[in-house]
Amino acid sequence: MSHGKIREDKTCLNCGHQVEERFCPHCGQENTERRQPFYFLFTHFVEDFTHYDGQFWGTGKNLLFKPGKLTNTYLEGKRQIFVPPVKLYIFVSFITFFVFALFPMVNIGSNDKNNEEHDKPGILKIVKPINSLGTKKIIDSIKTKKILTEEDSLAIEKLEMIPDSANLEKMLDMNKTIDSGDGIYKTKKAYDSAMAKNPGSLDFVEKPIVHKYFELKEHGITKKELFNNMIEKSFHNLPKALFIYLPLFAFFLWVFHNKKKWWYFDHGIFTLHYFSFLLLTILLIFLLGKVAKLTEIKALNAFLYLGMTIITIYSMGYFFIAHRRVYRANGLVSIIVGIILLTINFFAFMFLLTGLALVSFMMLH
Structure with missing residues (x-):
C-alpha cells in the first residue's frame, strides 16, 4: 500500500517487536524510514484515502x-x-x-442584482431624482435636447405615468402602514401591528422569520x-x-x-x-x-x-x-x-x- 523506504533495522519503532517484513506482526505499524521527502505528505494522504492497491x-x-x-x-x-x-x-x-x-x-x-437594476429604464432609475427635481422638470430637461432618441421618448412616457414627488411620498407613506390585502405586509411595522391585534399560537416561530425577511428587504x-x-x-x-x-x-x-x-x-x-x-x-x-x-x-x-x-x-x-x-x-x-x-x-x-x-x-x- 505504501511506497515508503523500509528500514534496515527490524525493530518496530512503535512497540519494539521484531518485524520480519514491512508491517509489525504485533501492532501493525509499517516499518519505514522516519524521514521522508516533502512530497510524501501528499502521496501518503492520497494513499490513506484511495489505496493504490x-x-x-x-x-x-x-x-x-x-x-x-x-x-x-x-x-x-x-x-x-x-x-x-x-x-x-x-x-x-x-x-x-x-x-x-x-x-x-x-x-x-451580489453585483448581479445591482447590474439588473442598472439596466432597467423604469422607476428604479427615476425615483431618486424625482424627490429633488420633480417629474415635470425632468421631462422639460429631456425635451430641451435638439434630437430626441428612442430612449428619451421612452423615458418621457414613463415619467408622465409617475406622480410628482409630493404625491409619490404620500403613496409611499401609505404603503408603509397598510396591509396589502392578501396577507403580505409591506413593512415590519405593519406586520407587528396586525399580529398584535390577532396573535397566534405559532407567532414565536413566525415572527423572527418575518422580521428577518423585512431586514433583508431593507438591505435591497x-x-x-x-x-x-x-x-x-x-x-x-x-x-x-x-x-x-x-x-x-x-x-x-x-x-x-x-x-x-x-x-x-x-x-x-x-x-x-x-x-x-x-x-x-x-x-x-x-x-x-x-x-x-x-x-x-x-x-x-x-x-x-x-x-x-x-x-x-x-x-x-x-x-x-x-x-x-x-x-x-x-x-x-x-x-x-x-x-x-x-x-x-x-x-x-x-x-x-x-x-x-x-x-x-x-x-x-
Whole structure:
C-alpha cells in the first residue's frame, strides 16, 4: 500500500517487536524510514484515502453499480476488501462539502442584482431624482435636447405615468402602514401591528422569520434572490442533514426488521453505505448542473439534463434493490416495507431539511 523506504533495522519503532517484513506482526505499524521527502505528505494522504492497491476504486464501483454488495460483504466479515463504511462516508462527505464550498450556486446580494437594476429604464432609475427635481422638470430637461432618441421618448412616457414627488411620498407613506390585502405586509411595522391585534399560537416561530425577511428587504435583497438562496442553502445542507439523520434512518430500519436476526449495528452499516451513495449522486447531479449552466450548446445541455434525470431515477430505485439484497425479504414484502420506510423517512428528513434551511435563512446578512 505504501511506497515508503523500509528500514534496515527490524525493530518496530512503535512497540519494539521484531518485524520480519514491512508491517509489525504485533501492532501493525509499517516499518519505514522516519524521514521522508516533502512530497510524501501528499502521496501518503492520497494513499490513506484511495489505496493504490485498488481498494477505493473497487469500493466506489460496487457502491454505485452493485446495491447492497458492500453491506453484505462487510457483515459477512470480509472487511479488508473494501474501504470501511465510516471511512468511506467521511471521505465522500468531505469531497461533497469541498465541492459545494468551491462552487456556490447563488451569491446573495451580489453585483448581479445591482447590474439588473442598472439596466432597467423604469422607476428604479427615476425615483431618486424625482424627490429633488420633480417629474415635470425632468421631462422639460429631456425635451430641451435638439434630437430626441428612442430612449428619451421612452423615458418621457414613463415619467408622465409617475406622480410628482409630493404625491409619490404620500403613496409611499401609505404603503408603509397598510396591509396589502392578501396577507403580505409591506413593512415590519405593519406586520407587528396586525399580529398584535390577532396573535397566534405559532407567532414565536413566525415572527423572527418575518422580521428577518423585512431586514433583508431593507438591505435591497429581492424575493427572487431570497428564493434562489433558499434553494441553494437547502441543496448545500443535504450533506449536513444526511449526517444528522444517519442514526434515525438506522432506527427506522431496526423498527421494521427482525430484532433477533438484525442488530442496530447492521442497520448502521447499511445506512452508511446508502448515504454514501446518496452523497455521490447528489455530487454528480450538482456537477452536471454546473456544467449545464456554463455551456450554451443545446445538444450538450440536453444530454446533461438527461443524465441528471437518469441518475435521479436510479437513486430512487437503488434503495429497493439494496434493501432486498441485504435483508433477503420476499420481493413483494420488500417493496411494501421499502415504500413505508421511504415515506416515513421522506417526511422526517424534509422536516429536518426545512429546519436547517430556516436556520440558514436566519443567519443571512
